[in-house]
Amino acid sequence: MCAAKTLPPGYARLEMALLQTETVVDFDIFIWGDDARPPVLYRNRNLPFLDEHRERLAEMGTSELLTRSQDEKAVARYVERNLDRVIASPTLPLTAKAKILYQSSLQLAQDILESPTAPDSLKRSEDVVRSTIGYVLQGKEAFQQLMSITSYDYYTYTHSVNVCTMGIALAEEVGLRSQTELMEFGIGALFHDVGKTRISPAILRKRGPLTDEEWVLMRRHPEMGIALLDPDAPVSEASRAVILQHHERLDGTGYPGGRKAGDIHPFAKVAGIIDVFDALTTRRSYKDAIGSFPALRLMKAGIGEHFDEEYFRQFVGILGA
Numbered sequence: 001m002c003a004a005k006t007l008p009p010g011y012a013r014l015e016m017a018l019l020q021t022e023t024v025v026d027f028d029i030f031i032w033g034d035d036a037r038p039p040v041l042y043r044n045r046n047l048p049f050l051d052e053h054r055e056r057l058a059e060m061g062t063s064e065l066l067t068r069s070q071d072e073k074a075v076a077r078y079v080e081r082n083l084d085r086v087i088a089s090p091t092l093p094l095t096a097k098a099k100i101l102y103q104s105s106l107q108l109a110q111d112i113l114e115s116p117t118a119p120d121s122l123k124r125s126e127d128v129v130r131s132t133i134g135y136v137l138q139g140k141e142a143f144q145q146l147m148s149i150t151s152y153d154y155y156t157y158t159h160s161v162n163v164c165t166m167g168i169a170l171a172e173e174v175g176l177r178s179q180t181e182l183m184e185f186g187i188g189a190l191f192h193d194v195g196k197t198r199i200s201p202a203i204l205r206k207r208g209p210l211t212d213e214e215w216v217l218m219r220r221h222p223e224m225g226i227a228l229l230d231p232d233a234p235v236s237e238a239s240r241a242v243i244l245q246h247h248e249r250l251d252g253t254g255y256p257g258g259r260k261a262g263d264i265h266p267f268a269k270v271a272g273i274i275d276v277f278d279a280l281t282t283r284r285s286y287k288d289a290i291g292s293f294p295a296l297r298l299m300k301a302g303i304g305e306h307f308d309e310e311y312f313r314q315f316v317g318i319l320g321a
């Protein structure tokens with residue numbers, strides 16, 4: 001079996017399932033060489049990949065191909081561009097879809113946080129969020145599958161993806177059912193902590209408690225996130241509300257505005273629940289993760305004061321808890 005073979009230096013594995021027919025593939029594709037022979041170039045970059053190629057490879061019993069390691073970014077972008085087809089595939093198992101979606105989302109979130117104002121960030125985000133919605137709407141099992149591969153290590157980029165994916169499921173559950181609403185929520189969730197890119201890593205990763213000054217700065221990250229967005233960028237008010245209000249709490253004790261229940265956007269209420277849940281259930285250098293049940297128990301104390309009771313109940317429901 002190919003999978004048991006040692007990867008030749010300079011090459012990376014490429015699952016056949018990632019290749020979509022009728023697409024132009026912008027990286028060279030190789031097939032495994034026999035025995036210890038080097039990989040053989042199968043298809044040059046910038047050529048279309050057609051049904052006949054898939055069939056020929058299937059006849060050869062090939063399920064795994066190779067690409068050059070240096071083309072890793074091109075492969076990732078190709079997968080991202082074709083994510084909607086991966087998600088809609090009637091043959092690909094949910095496990096594979098979940099993995100591909102999560103990987104693509106993580107890569108995108110990393111890129112957004114590295115260069116938040118990159119001109120293509122928004123377009124790429126829309127594609128990935130659309131696919132996430134398509135995936136999550138495939139049902140409870142799809143959601144559980146995605147949850148099972150969710151990272152337990154906290155980084156801003158993993159957290160952004162987790163808030164986006166879990167948030168879309170909760171948003172749908174609480175009745176934000178239109179594609180437009182879910183898209184707006186998902187974009188806001190993916191960008192919700194983008195303001196943290198303006199805060200020094202020394203503060204973000206500080207092990208001990210923050211000083212008053214550091215805390216003041218930290219609490220500005222929602223506004224910094226809004227400031228990073230071009231005011232003319234096609235980001236809706238609802239998406240911006242997720243960024244600005246995800247730390248607001250029903251009793252007015254949140255930040256940055258100290259808004260009370262009726263003044264907090266419903267999307268931000270959804271994001272606020274997932275934000276806290278993900279922070280509790282992931283591990284950082286200075287703290288362990290706690291399990292879903294203890295996290296929910298802890299959060300339950302904040303119902304009515306911090307979190308919307310109905311939204312929280314729905315969230316417990318989708319976690320199957």
Ligand SMILES: [Fe+2]
Binds near residue numbers: 192193221246247
């Ligand atoms: Fe935040």
